[in-house]
Amino acid sequence: MGSGCSKKTTDTTLALTPTTVSKPAPVPKTAECLKSVCVAYLKKLKLNIKYFNRKRNKCYCASCYDSTQPNVLTAANTKYTVPRGWVAFGIQVDNAFATSNKIFDNWYTTFFGTSKDKLEDIIRNRFIPFPGDHLLSGGTFVLNLPDQNHVYTSPSINYASLEHVCPIDTMTIDGTSYDFQVVLQCKQNPADVQKLRSGKPKVCKYLSDADLQWKTDQRSSVVPTHLLIRAKKR
Numbered sequence: 001m002g003s004g005c006s007k008k009t010t011d012t013t014l015a016l017t018p019t020t021v022s023k024p025a026p027v028p029k030t031a032e033c034l035k036s037v038c039v040a041y042l043k044k045l046k047l048n049i050k051y052f053n054r055k056r057n058k059c060y061c062a063s064c065y066d067s068t069q070p071n072v073l074t075a076a077n078t079k080y081t082v083p084r085g086w087v088a089f090g091i092q093v094d095n096a097f098a099t100s101n102k103i104f105d106n107w108y109t110t111f112f113g114t115s116k117d118k119l120e121d122i123i124r125n126r127f128i129p130f131p132g133d134h135l136l137s138g139g140t141f142v143l144n145l146p147d148q149n150h151v152y153t154s155p156s157i158n159y160a161s162l163e164h165v166c167p168i169d170t171m172t173i174d175g176t177s178y179d180f181q182v183v184l185q186c187k188q189n190p191a192d193v194q195k196l197r198s199g200k201p202k203v204c205k206y207l208s209d210a211d212l213q214w215k216t217d218q219r220s221s222v223v224p225t226h227l228l229i230r231a232k233k234r
């Protein structure tokens with residue numbers, strides 16, 4: 001009997017052991033870099049390669065951009081989030097325009113969440129179009145937003161990638177299924193930018209809700225400089 005009780009205690013301890021061990025989920029020391037997966041996705045989008053400038057590509061995954069590096073940077077004395085977890089593909093910017101307007105010195109850095117079907121039109125246009133704009137492709141730029149008279153951006157990648165403006169596209173690459181999102185990182189003319197309270201609270205842990213949603217009615221004032229792609233394993 002005594003040995004039975006003792007055995008029972010031992011069994012219980014053993015039974016608990018696997019639970020106790022598996023509870024703290026192992027944290028991978030180096031996250032897997034998904035740059036090659038994002039490159040494969042970009043190829044599938046079949047965008048004209050001439051739009052891109054490989055010299056300005058940069059991966060912000062946890063391996064390539066580690067936790068000791070800043071979460072927030074400043075452009076034109078204004079904070080914006082580093083797009084952690086995204087891969088940035090440099091977009092060709094008109095040199096004369098960039099130089100004469102000093103966009104890399106004096107303009108804000110902002111993010112514009114979008115979907116893959118709009119990328120070709122926007123990048124070819126060189127500026128974020130306004131809803132209803134006639135495009136070089138012969139089509140019309142359509143955004144299903146209540147306000148059709150402004151372009152909306154955000155200094156926060158977290159706000160710009162909310163799914164209602166930045167839908168998830170699921171695709172299988174080399175036998176693995178991923179959820180992809182696309183955002184355009186832009187330089188934005190500081191003139192006539194209205195900064196509004198976030199429509200959703202606590203979306204970004206780095207920037208204040210008070211002025212997370214920006215809008216402008218200025219044409220040619222938001223220039224895409226990078227296509228950001230994020231892949232998440234399903």
Ligand SMILES: [Zn+2]
Pocket residue numbers: 032033034035059060061062063064065
């Ligand atoms: Zn990486």
